[in-house]
Amino acid sequence: MPNVPPPAALPGTPTKVTLPEGTSLFRVHASALAGAAFNPVPAGRLYGGGRFDATEDRPYTYLYAGLAPAAAVCESLLRSVPFAADGGPRLLPRTGIARKRCTFLRLATDVTVVSLMSGADLAAVGQDSWLVQAEAAEYPWTRNWGHWIRDRTEPWAQGFVWPSKREPADRVVILFGDRCATDTVTECEPAVDFGTPDGEDWLNTVLAPYHARLAP
Template sequence: MGRGQGLPEKIRRTPDALVLQPGTRLFRVHQRKYSAEEFNPTVCDPHFGGSRFDGTENDRYAYLYAAPRVETALAETVLRDLPFEDEDNPRVLQYKALVGRCVTELELVTEVRLLSLMDEPARVAVRQDAWLVHAEAPEYPFTRRWGHWIRSQATWAQGLAWPSKRDGPYPAIVLFADRLGPPHPAEVLRRLPKPSIDLDDEAGVHWLEQTLYRYDVCVGAPPETVAGP
């Protein structure tokens, strides 16, 4: 299967559903200048940039990525494409990747019905395999196109759930704003009273390194603290 030579005409059997109940906690890594409940309205280029299941001009929808585990939310955002360069030292996460970002814990207010891509039988139901959820960034134009086709075949799906590539087997999810109204998709989620964790201050960097200790990650020094020649 994989990306294939073209999209199938139709799904052969009903895809698996994963229902998240009200009260489900989700973690989101987002830019601090945006509300944690705000869906991303960016129309991604069909061929360049973007993430795995973004909306494009071929299928316009706002989207929100999150995860039930904070480690998964972090892994799916700041650990993408982080190489193992030195076997004697941890991987170095560049400080610039954290600037302006924070982690916020959210709670579902209403039931949300996701299309599951969590295992091979679930993926086979939409004529796919592990490629769809494991493909790296250069193939995201194809995963987005497949995601649009899946949406067209399962109009009930309010989002997708799949095993995180970088924190499997734990799930990562994306919610579709156009499937969550009315009155407004942001009202499906509420921010919990606890404050967000800023990832670009001293306390946030310490928390991040502690949280990702088992992932062998440390944060590089901010540019202004790097020693000169």
């Protein structure tokens, strides 16, 4: 439902889901940002940014993660990597992984999020699958809807969960820093730095089922 403004009120009751303490999260991010730190950088209102980022006029810190390594990698790195016309593997440019890593996190406490997993979940917030399937060109609109949903689920909603667009069998989440304690997520094992030989091997292993690999 792009280019359609949110209604005056929620049409239904948003679905609450609890991610229990101990849930594993996998986060692909810039190495300069600490693995468990919430991102403080807002997206522009109209350009760049992610699906549910904060913006300058709607500030909050946030953290995206996958509930499986593949979801984190595919969402972060395979967004615009096309399949090869000759049937060969998709080649991920090395510029796409420059100074990036995957951090392994664990929830230190239960977290309550809005589920955007099903058609019924989406209908409860006045939306359909467009909200979680739209491509990057429409992120200014998905962000606007995300802010609207966030406002109407205050204070209990600590984030959203939805199906990964690029690995529908897995889930991805955004957590809101202003509604989570500072120790809500903790690092549970050493991060994988994609700029190392071991990191490249790990990444290629995750990418292989998606007919993709790092470019030579």
